[in-house]
Amino acid sequence: MKGIVFTEFLDLVEDKFGYEVVDEIISKSNLESQGIYTSVGTYSFSEMLQLLQHLSAHTSISIDQLLLVYGEHFFSVIERSYAGLLETYKDPIEMLASIENHIHIEVRKIYPDAELPTFIVEQRTDDSLIMIYKSSRAMHHFGLGLMNKTFAHFKSTASIVLEKIKEDGTEVKFIINKN
CATH class of the missing domain: 1.10.260 (434 Repressor (Amino-terminal Domain))
Incomplete structure (x- = not known):
């Protein structure tokens, strides 16, 4: 890590x-x-x-609540350090849908040995996104905090439902609906 x-x-x-x-x-x-x-x-x-x-x-x-707050805090690091990357997106759905195919590629350029979670987009519309999170670390609430702040960054809100696919939290479905 x-x-x-x-x-x-x-x-x-x-x-x-x-x-x-x-x-x-x-x-x-x-x-x-x-x-x-x-x-x-x-x-x-x-x-x-x-x-x-x-x-x-x-x-x-709870650890989940601590990770949620930490994810929200960590978004400020992204805003400070990677403002140019954020500017390439028009809205939060577009940005979240590109985690795997753009954002994580950019992170690996800076940190080649980074062990990142996998995000699989199952369904996407202009106002909704269903993604599967996979990670042996089960830090899905950290991801949820980042997602919350992604919407705030774009001056938007959403309802984000987290459904555990695996009870240990290593595989989770995020159901995101923009308000």
Whole structure:
């Protein structure tokens, strides 16, 4: 997992809960990196999972809810760092439908060893999209947060329904209807 995902996560935790909580979740975790991350480094997903589990235990907020908030936060990183990419899209449905065939290709140019989820478009109209998310990491709520902010970026709203295809969350259907 790319280091930027860790550095931004810890920045969010510090902003929302304070440095002491960052220190606590790092200290309670068994991290090969010892909690020292660079944005361009690559780290084990198990480290992120430990940090999330300890933050969830500390805050009594579910991991899914933490991932949702983190996904919404992470969209600001995309806006700052990849504004040109966002400008190539006219609306949120178009952008979300292009995750696999455009956005992930651009991400791999910057981070060739990035392990990204797969998004399969099952159905698309001008105002709706059905996509299947597949990832062994089951971070679908992170994706949901990114989707929420995608609509906000385009000054639009949508109802997004998440249906688990596999109970462990490694395969999920997103049903998106623009309001």
